[in-house]
Amino acid sequence: MAAPDPTGLIACPTCDALYRERRIGADEVARCRRCGTVLAAPQSGAMTRITMLAGAALVLMVAAVSFPFLELSEMGLQQRSSVVDAILAFSDGRTAPLSLALALLIVLLPAARLLALLYTLGPMALGWQPWRHAALAFRWAEKMRPWAMAEVFIVGVAVALVKVAGLATVTLGPAFWAFCLLVLITVRKDSIMCRLTVWKTLSERHAS
Amino acid sequence: MQAHGLEDALGTPRLLTARDAGLLGCRACGRVSAAGTGACARCGARLASRDPTSLQRVWAWWLAGLIAYIPANLYPMLLTSRFGHVRENTIIGGALDLAHHGDYGVAAIVFAASVLIPVGKFLAIAYLALSLKLPTALGRHGRHRLHEVVEFIGRWSMIDVFVVAILSALVQFGFAATINPGIAAATFALSVAFTMLSAQSFDPRLIWDAEERDSR
Structure with a gap:
């Protein structure tokens, strides 16, 4: 059997089932009939919303890194620490490589991912042609997704607060709230993003 | 739920896979390419009908993760010193400590993230x-x-590593109270990363291929 023409077909990334592509309306959800994976779930105005959320998250990331995160006081002693201090906690001795890993997971990868999304989706939200290497940037943004662990970090902070609560008085700094907001925005942004729509828009704009 | 806007390819009564049709599906963007295409024309991802090294990589990362998980449990995760008295806490010790203080909810979170999730994974x-x-x-x-x-839950195991980082950064009161990270924090983080890579290496299409083989 000769292979059919691949144009206009899409394959489920999870189970390889083949579908003929039709226009999927805003707020519709297209699922794979075999495995149930969401293939496409476009939302109206998503590009603009994602771009704005990513921009806001990036500003919050700068705030979260530069302002004091938590402050601890016990018996007149005070200890103020920022996110950078938490990262550098491992920098002595044998655990030093862990500092680098932590910097990547908490700050660098989330920030890189936001930048990549802005680079890809920003021009599209404005109706422009995609910038050079936009496809590469978006593919990497998707690859980085499981490794950007800002939300895991915030749960870790909550656990740590319970652990020190008995030991000393803790004051939450502005960076703490910035980070919480950042996590909420990131989760919201990822939930409205439809991968297939982004890819389709990218290639359509590129062709025109 | 019904698949709105998508039809079965080629109007066949049963679902056809890209491989059955002699085509290549892209796992990153869904685009279908002709057989023999090296990289997806739309997103640039490397194409393979089925990744032949998938299982090898799964087992390699799995084993690496298991090896790193052993010292993560044996060595201390946290070194707490109060007035010159140093206490070493392993992963399980830390969770038990929390439970002793009556923080059962948090103890459960730590236990789930550092023991149940990794072992379950x-x-x-x-x-x-x-x-x-x-x-x-x-x-x-x-x-x-x-x-x-x-795939979803793997990254949440990293909680304990972050807890150690924050505690070590915060509690630095010299002689009165100091908390320092132990070597287990590093091996535990490695173990989590390795098992995440193992889960990512697994090609889920292999699960569905087995179905076709069975039903034929």
């Missing part, structure tokens, strides 16, 4: 990989769901 990935060759009790939908859960 090792078992689940091994089960998924073995189920491709051996008969299994769990159907394809069940195994597909299991793979989704493993």
Whole structure:
């Protein structure tokens, strides 16, 4: 059997089932009939919303890194620490490589991912042609997704607060709230993003 | 739920896979390419009908993760010193400490993140990989769901590493109270990363290929 023409077909990334592509309306959800994976779930105005959320998250990331995160006081002693201090906690001795890993997971990868999304989706939200290497940037943004662990970090902070609560008085700094907001925005942004729509828009704009 | 806006390809009564049709599906963007295409024209991802090294990589990362998980449990995660008295806490010790203080909810979170999730992940990935060759009790939908859960939940094991980092950064009161990270924090982080890579290496399409083989 000769292979059919691949144009206009899409394959489920999870189970390889083949579908003929039709226009999927805003707020519709297209699922794979075999495995149930969401293939496409476009939302109206998503590009603009994602771009704005990513921009806001990036500003919050700068705030979260530069302002004091938590402050601890016990018996007149005070200890103020920022996110950078938490990262550098491992920098002595044998655990030093862990500092680098932590910097990547908490700050660098989330920030890189936001930048990549802005680079890809920003021009599209404005109706422009995609910038050079936009496809590469978006593919990497998707690859980085499981490794950007800002939300895991915030749960870790909550656990740590319970652990020190008995030991000393803790004051939450502005960076703490910035980070919480950042996590909420990131989760919201990822939930409205439809991968297939982004890819389709990218290639359509590129062709025109 | 029905698949709105998508039709079965080529109007066949049963679902056809890209491989059955002699085509290549892209796992990153869904685009379908002709056989023999090296990289997806739309997103640039490397194309393979089925990744032949998938299972090898799954087992390699799995084993690396298991090896790193052993010292993570044996060595101290946290070194607490109060007035010159140093206490070493392992992962399980830390969770037990929290429970002793009455913080059962938080103790449960730490225990789930550092013991239940990693161990469950090792078992689940091994089960998924073995189920491709051996008969299994769990159907394809069940195994597909299991793979989704493993991929989603893996990163949450990192909680304990972050807890150690924050505690060590915060509690630096010299002689009165100091908390320092132990070597287990590093090996535990490695173990989590390795098992995440193991789960990512698993090609879920293999689960569904087995179905076709069985029903034929």
